[in-house]
Amino acid sequence: MTADTTKAAILTLLGRITPDSDLSQLRGDVPLRDELEIDSMDFLNLLIAVAGELHVEIPERDYGKVLSLDALVAYVDARRPRAG
Amino acid sequence: MAEFRMPSLGADMEAGTLVQWLVKPGDRVQRGQVIAVVETQKGAIDVESFEGGVVEALLVEPGTEVPVGTTLARLHDDGDARPVATPVVAAPAATSTPAPASTATARVSPRARKRASELGVDVHALVGTGPDGAITTDDVERAAGSKPSPADGMRQAIAAAMSRSKREIPHYYLWHAIDLEPALQWMEAGNERLPIAARLLPAVLLLRAVAVAVKQLPEFGSAWVDGRAVPPAGIHLGFAVSLRTGGLVNPAIHDCERGTLADLMERLRDVTARARAGGLRASEYADGVLTVTSLGELGTTGVLGVIHPPQTAIVGFGAITPRAWVVGDAVVPRRVVEVSLSADHRVTDGVRGAAFLRTIERALQHPEDL
Numbered sequence: 001m002t003a004d005t006t007k008a009a010i011l012t013l014l015g016r017i018t019p020d021s022d023l024s025q026l027r028g029d030v031p032l033r034d035e036l037e038i039d040s041m042d043f044l045n046l047l048i049a050v051a052g053e054l055h056v057e058i059p060e061r062d063y064g065k066v067l068s069l070d071a072l073v074a075y076v077d078a079r080r081p082r083a084g
Numbered sequence: 085m086a087e088f089r090m091p092s093l094g095a096d097m098e099a100g101t102l103v104q105w106l107v108k109p110g111d112r113v114q115r116g117q118v119i120a121v122v123e124t125q126k127g128a129i130d131v132e133s134f135e136g137g138v139v140e141a142l143l144v145e146p147g148t149e150v151p152v153g154t155t156l157a158r159l160h161d162d163g164d165a166r167p168v169a170t171p172v173v174a175a176p177a178a179t180s181t182p183a184p185a186s187t188a189t190a191r192v193s194p195r196a197r198k199r200a201s202e203l204g205v206d207v208h209a210l211v212g213t214g215p216d217g218a219i220t221t222d223d224v225e226r227a228a229g230s231k232p233s234p235a236d237g238m239r240q241a242i243a244a245a246m247s248r249s250k251r252e253i254p255h256y257y258l259w260h261a262i263d264l265e266p267a268l269q270w271m272e273a274g275n276e277r278l279p280i281a282a283r284l285l286p287a288v289l290l291l292r293a294v295a296v297a298v299k300q301l302p303e304f305g306s307a308w309v310d311g312r313a314v315p316p317a318g319i320h321l322g323f324a325v326s327l328r329t330g331g332l333v334n335p336a337i338h339d340c341e342r343g344t345l346a347d348l349m350e351r352l353r354d355v356t357a358r359a360r361a362g363g364l365r366a367s368e369y370a371d372g373v374l375t376v377t378s379l380g381e382l383g384t385t386g387v388l389g390v391i392h393p394p395q396t397a398i399v400g401f402g403a404i405t406p407r408a409w410v411v412g413d414a415v416v417p418r419r420v421v422e423v424s425l426s427a428d429h430r431v432t433d434g435v436r437g438a439a440f441l442r443t444i445e446r447a448l449q450h451p452e453d454l
Binding site: 019020033034037039040041044045047048051052057058059060061 | 195196218221272275279281283285286287326381382
């Protein structure tokens with residue numbers, strides 16, 4: 001399991017939340033809210049999906065650390081349960 | 085005997101197109117059950133029956149545009165033993181142009197429906213690739229090969245409603261900075277103990293605080309109709325939802341003063357999702373008594389909104405922003421939000437408007453009571 005698989009998984013979850021967006025053009029270092037015009041409800045739904053599928057529950061005090069795709073991938077990848 | 089009519093889903097709606105029947109003659113329907121899908125300028129809308137009973141006849145065929153108020157179907161009481169009348173329109177399964185059964189639950193995002201209309205694509209023939217099988221713009225464009233067109237029904241609907249508002253409604257505007265620190269600290273302490281799926285957003289606190297103010301000052305939830313203010317039937321707040329790729333809708337969240345904040349959060353989540361994926365109900369379009377809008381997500385500090393006719397007021401929230409705030413003799417950091425009120429001067433006066441904003445502020449100082 002690598003950061004690439006974590007990124008792919010998160011992009012899949014993002015695609016479910018913003019099905020009309022072209023995620024291939026997404027800049028990883030820009031806040032998702034600016035890149036995709038997602039609002040706080042979309043963002044919370046994304047983090048709920050991350051918790052459900054990748055088993056990393058992000059506390060509210062850390063929301064500010066995961067605003068861009070790259071930051072979210074790094075945060076989740078560092079905490080994702082590893083088999084074995 | 086009850087008649088099911090083409091509903092009015094906005095002050096400027098004159099007609100709608102029946103897209104699909106979800107019942108057939110002889111079916112028993114419950115009050116509030118969705119029985120038809122209607123296409124308007126704002127997209128496809130599920131329409132509920134306001135009466136329970138048995139469907140006696142479907143009077144309008146799918147694909148037909150009819151004026152608001154046209155009788156679409158007749159229902160009779162459960163206890164009425166009369167046989168089902170010969171329908172003017174046969175049951176969906178027997179019509180010459182039936183909608184595929186698979187579309188009964190298919191969702192089509194408003195943007196995708198608009199593109200389908202522009203490109204002449206029949207959305208009922210598509211298989212959706214979006215969440216829960218929702219049909220997306222990509223699905224439509226893939227099916228069509230894509231040739232853009234200037235038609236934009238939703239933009240025209242917004243233009244008509246906002247022009248009418250500015251033409252007819254004498255707006256006055258007030259705004260008020262509110263210290264949101266007590267409410268946010270209370271919410272964050274609660275969220276700390278909750279699983280992520282149960283956490284609240286500040287929008288829920290703001291929505292409930294507005295509901296408290298409408299309850300105390302109900303004239304701000306009234307509608308100006310035929311030269312007089314009609315009191316609200318309930319505290320059903322319209323919540324402006326942007327469609328991300330253009331346009332917006334204001335679905336009503338019913339009875340915002342009732343239930344727990346967790347319950348209100350779920351209803352807000354549900355309505356927002358359905359506004360974007362397609363699947364709002366007619367009552368959600370028509371029942372809003374006051375609109376709440378927030379543009380704070382992108383950093384806008386304040387918004388003075390345009391009233392959605394025939395409503396009396398729109399409440400706007402800006403970004404929640406850290407500020408230097410004076411408490412007693414000390415300057416302290418506080419998270420502050422600017423709340424605005426645009427209101428109809430035919431119905432209310434500025435002093436009442438100031439009291440309305442003050443009521444919102446007071447409610448937010450005691451979040452445990454929300």
